Amino acid sequence: MTVLAVIPARGGSKGVPAKNLAPVGGIPLVVRAVRAALAARRVTDVVVSTDDAAIAEAARTAGAEIVLRPAAIAGDTATSEAAVLHAMDAYEAMSGAAAEVVLLVQATSPFLTAGDLDGVVRAVTDEGADTALTVAPTHGxxxxxxxxxxxxxxxxxxxxxxxxxxxxxxxxxxxxxxxxREFLETGAAYAMRADGFRTARHRFFGRTALVETDASRVLEIDDPHDLARARALAPLVEPPVLPAHGDIDAVVLDFDGTQTDDKVLIDADGRETVAVHRGDGLGIAALRRSGLKVLILSTERNPVVAARARKLDVPVLHGIDRKDLALKQWCDEHGIAPERVLYVGNDVNDLPCFGLVGWPVAVASAHDAVRAEARAVTATPGGEGAIREIAGWLLGPALQPPHHTPHRALDT
Structure with missing residues (x-):
């Protein structure tokens, strides 16, 4: 049976600009929806309906087919039903096959799971429902x-x-x-018999099944406060997912606050001294030996940064105003896809790079806004072995950070 999941994700959003690309747990909302749909056992095809090139690129990279939505059904008053009907026609033209069941999957429900999607499909394919939706019990x-x-x-x-x-x-x-018993419509997922949906042109017709989901995961993002709640909840409702060596091709490291504790000592002659961690050096050396490319990328043009890079035998780009542009150029020069890059940062000037790479990682001492947009967060603060910890994620527990005494890197 052909089960088509359609994810409407237009570019315009007044409440949260570029909402469908906003990261939760370090993953853009549209990518989260695509991954859930691809992981569902009963879904055979996944398309994203969008009018936005950046959304299309993110969804395509995540594994979805793209349906470009015309402007007539991409405005503020456009309905999700109109997007789904258009996507069904486009899918049929592309594949030569008609879907028997169609899903409406909302990217603005960040904690949607593959199990939720399989549940609504099962209600239609196995249990005699014409339509099904995810709900959560409520006592309000x-x-x-x-x-x-x-x-x-x-x-x-x-x-x-x-x-x-x-x-x-x-x-x-x-x-x-x-x-x-009463139930709240979660807004996350709907399944419909395709022929009935074409006739009714609405997501509810015939017999409707309620598929109960975990109320702790119910959240729809409509405004910035919803987005903030989702980012705060992500570590609590989702098991932490850490990268493996096979997930990445390069590790890019910020310097201040990431390889240091973000403090600087300045002597009477203006010479700067910072503390770094020997364990981080061991971790970086192990990453290089494993075949991963390593780069230090810093806003500060500072002899200390250059000295540390020479000590580690790692290339460095420093004195960079637009770190994301420099990182993109470096990736292009080395033939590395940005989604295969792990970037480690700690402060708000790292956020543009977070939006570029596949694995944005924050150290434990990072700014709250950086932690919120990270896909993973170390247990160790910057300058105390956070990079060694990340090397342990990628290369195994033998590289988990021991307790080392920091030493000082001098401008020499």
Whole structure:
């Protein structure tokens, strides 16, 4: 049975600019959706419907087919149904086959799993449903304003008068265990019989199945606050995924705050001294021996950085204003795909590089914004063996960081 997953991901978004490319756990939202769909056992084909070149490139790299969406169905008022119908037609033209079941998969639900998708497909293919959607149990009491209770009628806009209960009687509020079960539509995944969807042109028709999911993973990203919550939740609701040697071709290292503790000692002559970690040097040497390319990339043009690079026998680019442009050029010169690069950073000037590479990694002492956009975070702070820890991820537990005493790298 042909099961087509369609991921609508247009470029325009007023609430969160470039929302579908926003990283959660270091992975862009559209890529997360593509990976979940590709991992679902019952999904046979995955397409992303988009009007945006950057989204198309990210989705294609992740393994999806691309359907370019015309402007007429890419605006703020365009419906997801219109995008899915257009993608179904495009898929049929590309493949010569018609889908029997179609999925609407929302990239704005970052914690969607392959199991969720298999669940809604199973409800349609095996259990007789015409449509299915993911839901989560809820026990909330809902309220609604009557016509006299709009905020403009009150002095404080946070105070809303004229409220009444929707799913409860305020004079009789039963205990949770005495109420009928209610479910919240998660907005993450919908499955439909393709022929019925073409006729109804709506995601709900015939018999609808509710597929219960874990309420702790339910979150839809509509505004910056949702995105911040998703980034904070990612380490809690998802098992940590660390890179292996086969996942990458190069390791690129920031210097200050990553290979150091971000402190500088300056003598009376203006000479700078920083502390580095011997374990990091051992880790970098092991990475080089393993065949990975290693580069130090720093904003600061500082003799200390150059001296450390010479000591490690590693190439260095320093005094770089746009680290992402320098990194992209370096990758092009060496024939390395950016998605096969592990970049280690600690501060906000590393974020453009995070958006370029496949494995953005933050040290434990990194700025909160950097940790939020990292795909992995070390347990070790910068300057205390974080690079040795990363070498341990890639090369095995024998390289996990021991406790070494830092030594000083001098400008010589």
């Amino acid at each position: 009491f809902l309220w609604r304003l009557d016509g006299e209770g709009s905020p403009e009628h009150v002095r404080d806009a946070s105070l809303r008068l004229g409220g009444y209960g929707v799913n409860h009687d305020r004079a009789n509020r039963p205990r949770r265990q005495d109420r009928p």
